Amino acid sequence: MTDRTCILGCTRRGRHYAACADYSRDDGCQGCVPTEAREGALICHRCYGRLRRTIEQAPEIIAHLRELTHTVSAKRYDSIPGGRDRSTIAPVSAEKLDAIRDIMTTVCLGDLSAYTDSTKARHQVTAGVAAILSAYDDIVNDLDAVTQWWAAVMAHRLPHDEQFWTISRAAARWPIQDRRRYANAPCPECDTKTVTVTPPSHPDSPTWYACTECDWERNDRDNDGQWGRIFHPLDFTVEESQDELELTDAGRRVGLSQPTIRRWLRDGQLTARAEEIERDTGKTYTRRFVRIADVIDVDRTVRRNRGKRTRERT
Ligand SMILES: [Zn+2]
Ligand SMILES: [Zn+2]
Ligand SMILES: [Zn+2]
Numbered sequence: 001m002t003d004r005t006c007i008l009g010c011t012r013r014g015r016h017y018a019a020c021a022d023y024s025r026d027d028g029c030q031g032c033v034p035t036e037a038r039e040g041a042l043i044c045h046r047c048y049g050r051l052r053r054t055i056e057q058a059p060e061i062i063a064h065l066r067e068l069t070h071t072v073s074a075k076r077y078d079s080i081p082g083g084r085d086r087s088t089i090a091p092v093s094a095e096k097l098d099a100i101r102d103i104m105t106t107v108c109l110g111d112l113s114a115y116t117d118s119t120k121a122r123h124q125v126t127a128g129v130a131a132i133l134s135a136y137d138d139i140v141n142d143l144d145a146v147t148q149w150w151a152a153v154m155a156h157r158l159p160h161d162e163q164f165w166t167i168s169r170a171a172a173r174w175p176i177q178d179r180r181r182y183a184n185a186p187c188p189e190c191d192t193k194t195v196t197v198t199p200p201s202h203p204d205s206p207t208w209y210a211c212t213e214c215d216w217e218r219n220d221r222d223n224d225g226q227w228g229r230i231f232h233p234l235d236f237t238v239e240e241s242q243d244e245l246e247l248t249d250a251g252r253r254v255g256l257s258q259p260t261i262r263r264w265l266r267d268g269q270l271t272a273r274a275e276e277i278e279r280d281t282g283k284t285y286t287r288r289f290v291r292i293a294d295v296i297d298v299d300r301t302v303r304r305n306r307g308k309r310t311r312e313r314t
Contacts, residue, residue, distance in 0.1 A: 005034035006044035007143070008150065013214055035215065041140040047150075048140055049208055049217040054153050054167050055136075056202040058107050058129050060176050061167065062100060063122035068174065069096045070117060096174070099165035106152045106167060107132060126202060133204045181233035182241065182296065183209060184255050188230075189216035192300045193254075197233040213300060236292060244273060244289040254295050261295065270298045 015033040022029040035044040043051070101111045107128040112121055132139075139145045151158055151166070158164045165173075183195040190213050198208040206219035209231050220228035236243070236253055245253060251261045264270035265288075272288040279285065 004037040004042065006037050006047055007042045007146070008044075008047050010035040010044050010047060010215070038140075040137060042143060042146055043140055043150075044215070046210070046215045046217045049210060049219065051140070051146075051150060051153055052133070052136060053198060053201070053205075053208055054171065055107070055129060055132055055149075056200075056205045057171060057176065058103055058167055059122045059125040060201055061170055061174070062103055062112070062125045063118040064174060064176050065096050065100050065103075065170070066112065066116065066118040066121045069093070069100070098163070099170045099173070102165035103167055103170060129202055130204050133202070178237060178239050180238045181236065182238065182254075183231040184234055185230050185232075186303065187211040187214060187216050190214040190304075192303045193296065194300055195231060196238060197231055199233075213304075241292040241296060244291050247272065247288050247290060250290050250292060250295055254292060254299070256295065256299065261290070264295075264298050264302075265290075269301070270294060 011031045012033050012035050013031045015031050016023040016029060017032055020029055020032050023032075035046070037043060038045045038048050041048055104111050104125070107125060108131070109124065109128045112124075116124065139149055152164075153167045155166050156169055158166070179201070180196040180198045182193070183197045184193075185195065186193045187195050190211060192211070192213045194213040195209050195211050195216075198210070200207055206221045207228065208217070208219050209227050210217040218227045234253060234255065247261055248258065251258050261270065265272055270290060271294070272290045275287045275289065276284045277287055
């Protein structure tokens with residue numbers, strides 16, 4: 001336990017001081033009690049995880065940007081004075097080259113040579129990031145360091161350099177594959193089944209567990225590795241949760257029983273898409289499909305309401 005709170009000003013969702021007059025409205029205060037800092041850090045668990053995971057993504061983002069720029073040429077035609085007619089050459093987006101340069105600066109490496117391909121770029125940045133990660137616990141416990149790293153990595157815009165490409169700005173602009181999966185077990189904080197598992201994106205990285213419903217977040221090295229024993233990823237990614245599956249498959253994939261899913265359909269909490277299938281005999285039968293994300297949503301609502309009832313009773 002520590003009495004330090006997150007210096008980035010995080011507050012706990014749904015937790016209010018007695019004096020808070022604003023909490024009952026939907027558009028009112030979402031939480032005013034500050035989030036406790038992580039042991040040995042000036043920032044909370046969620047900020048600790050977000051900052052580190054974004055730094056860990058740097059090699060992947062640089063490799064991705066290099067792929068996008070390298071197919072044509074990394075040469076900056078737009079900077080050639082009185083240069084060629086830009087409409088006749090394939091434009092290499094100067095924006096992407098700027099992003100590469102800025103991220104390379106952030107991870108303390110020089111700019112990428114125009115001859116470095118995406119595989120080499122990934123190796124080079126992976127090594128740079130490893131050095132940062134080995135000092136990460138010192139960074140997050142130092143006021144100046146954590147403030148500067150947060151700005152260069154996480155900020156959307158830097159006030160003194162609005163064009164600067166922070167890692168998260170570049171990740172939002174040129175998204176890389178979302179490798180998160182939902183976990184099989186509910187969140188220890190809010191009890192909804194909305195914990196995501198992010199596999200390591202760097203050889204020195206842990207696996208991350210983050211709840212999308214509340215702010216709970218830990219990794220598989222925290223608390224003597226207990227979270228890795230509790231959470232196992234379900235076999236679909238967050239992206240794939242948009243897929244439709246037949247009822248039997250959907251239940252199995254999300255870890256819910258058939259009767260539960262059928263009850264939600266009967267109650268109208270969940271809707272299924274019906275498809276008439278014609279047999280060779282000419283008779284038809286109906287197959288029903290649900291979206292995994294919808295099933296997760298209903299499960300979340302049900303658990304949340306159950307939680308509310310328990311609180312009201314006590
Ligand atoms: Zn409040
Ligand atoms: Zn925080
Ligand atoms: Zn939660």
